[in-house]
Amino acid sequence: MERKHFLKNGLAALGLAAIAPLASACKKEADSTDGDSSSGTETGSCTVSPTETEGPFPTKSPSTLVKSDITGDRTGVPFTIKITVKNKNGDCSALSGALVDIWHCDKDGNYSEYGGTGMQSTNYTSVHFLRGRQTTDSNGLVTFTSIFPGWYSGRSTHIHVHIYNTAGKSLLVTQISFPEGSDSAVVAVNGSGGTSYGYTKGMSGYTYKEKDNVFSDDSANIELSTVTGSLSGGYTLTHTINVAA
Template sequence: MNRKGFLKSLGLAGVTAIAAPLLIHCGNDDEIADSSSGTSTGSGSTGCSVTNAETEGPFPTKSPSTLVQSNIVSDRTGVPFTITITVQNVNTGCTVLQGALVDIWHCDKDGNYSEYGGSGMQPTNYTTVHFLRGRQTTDSNGQVKFTSIFPGWYNGRATHIHVHIYNSAGQSLLVTQIAFPEGSDSAVVQVAASTGYKGMTGYTYNSNDNVFSDGTSNEMSSISGNVSGGFALTHTIKVSG
């Protein structure tokens, strides 16, 4: 069994318990090879089956109920970015799921997460701040929307967003991650070339990323826009609600 399979077999509690000793740096939160090409530009919606589950990584939001907010930028700078996530329930034929709690978090343009740091896992100390984290409740269209900045990247990981979905009673339904399309004219490449970002030298593509080793067909987002006006991501996540 590979490490990803081992993590999944433990369940969410087990992953949380062992995440710190197993996983190093915010960018190395999931180190397994990806079998997908990473060039998809689809919406990440294939059939009516539950979206792939993934580990939270070592930097999940510590108290998500305190971060009920749609604007998660805080003091971070970067290319403007909006995130729209639709949640569907496979138990009702993939109709939209209203009232679900959706937590998201991602790194800043330098590859750092808030709420952690000052250690070997992440040298920069951001333990007292909460940027780029937020919680929203799905509306009648099953949607939540966040205002953010385009994420950066770090060694061992492609650009991605973490998502944890709960039902209205607070029961965990799914922990997953959102993948980003790649290619010469992709948003990832355009943003990497913009001011303040790190460029593509040393970038880990989806095909070599650890988390997406079982493919990105139902984790791949759609992204539109440009650097000057900002980008908009849309993605559908399917849960057993």
């Protein structure tokens, strides 16, 4: 479904919306026109990262949010996000000069720039926390400072990413998933230790990656990040995304 049609018409159609509204809103879009399927495309020596939906809460004006610290007024466990972009059309070499937009929810599962609807009751339409844009360096790397994302009904912990080339042409919309084992940051943050940082939901009702309607077909774990660190010292996510530039 086209995002513009979803945002214009989809909210009105969700009048019965309290049944997992966010889950159904985040279903996969149809394959993109460049021929890369949502399960990734094998080309040469690397795999193009899967195309995923922007979801119902994409950044409205990303070019105005050029910054590396996207925390805003949000509180939570300190979190560093390191994303490397590579070009499968360049023998999987680092892609410098790419524009990388990211956004994710706060510790309570809410997004900025939206709210006051059945999809998100808390109204954050006038603020822009946990959203930002950076340009990849010569190593294809961007780094963001943030807080560890929370979760909401129907979705596992995740980060949204939209990558453009230097000219502003869209190359890929995708999402990043998190490890969820018993010793993972997701479990630690949402456990008893995380309550002092304001994470109060726990893991009851959490949707694991295998049941998540975006990540459930990621059998090769292409979208799965590496997360290291601790509650006291903060966590760091590292992930590589391959595009066809």
